[in-house]
Amino acid sequence: MHDAYVTWEEGKQICVELGGVMVVPQSEEELQHLDNIFSGQLFWIGCTDIVVEGTWVCFGEDTIDEQDERWAAGEPDSNGNEDCALRATSGWYDNGCDVYTNLICQRPA
Template sequence: MASMHFTMVKILLLYLMTACCNANDEACMASIGVGVGTCPPTWIQWKDKCFKATKEPLTWSQAHEECSRMGGVMATPNSPEDTQQLLSITHNQHFWIDCNDLVNEGVWECKEGETAIYYRDWADGEPNEFGGQDEDCVKYRFKIDENTPSWNGWNDVRCEDVFELAVCKKPAPSLHFLHV
């Protein structure tokens, strides 16, 4: 009898997962859990989090909106290891991070959702308001070649620039069983 009950639960879960996959509804998939600690399709799991790079370059604000739409937040590196993971997800392309001095010029607030990040990795000469421009948002820039090693690191840029990917982050879902 217990084996039959377990089989029925598996069939129900497979049905729910298939319905979500067919609808391509990541929120549905997260609510039912696609396996224990498994990220939705097209997301990359690292530790207990799921990551996904945006498909196209966005402004800093658009990157925030896109991550929120996908049920996550803009990923912000909190260590050199985090930076390397995010670079692997973007295939060594520049990416937006959730740091800005929009509220108070020169006071950089870095966070990931509501969590403050205290790690900083400014590239040489940054932040700098280059050319007198109002550079209030931050991207991670990756060196172009071996002759520009000081290029690696955070760079303040204009928030309206449309040239950076973003990496969205959310917790890996877990499978929940309903008690009947």
């Protein structure tokens, strides 16, 4: 967990410098644990469609479908320039990469 608000790109770089990547929650249990850490605040997810609009790629995974159950209802909506994913208690959202929010890095075991 990083202690300052950062943009998605800044977060990506910080996690690399720490020897990891931005978190990509895999299970409901993991999501709940992370939500508890941040008390329902937003945090970046290591997923983006910045290379090809509508093709979401996550660190440690191949592409993910826009119907993936981790997305909040109606997301990703690509409303404007929203190429980076963040987590809210209701699910994942696509958002502008220049937004400042919390960061969680994960490292291989």
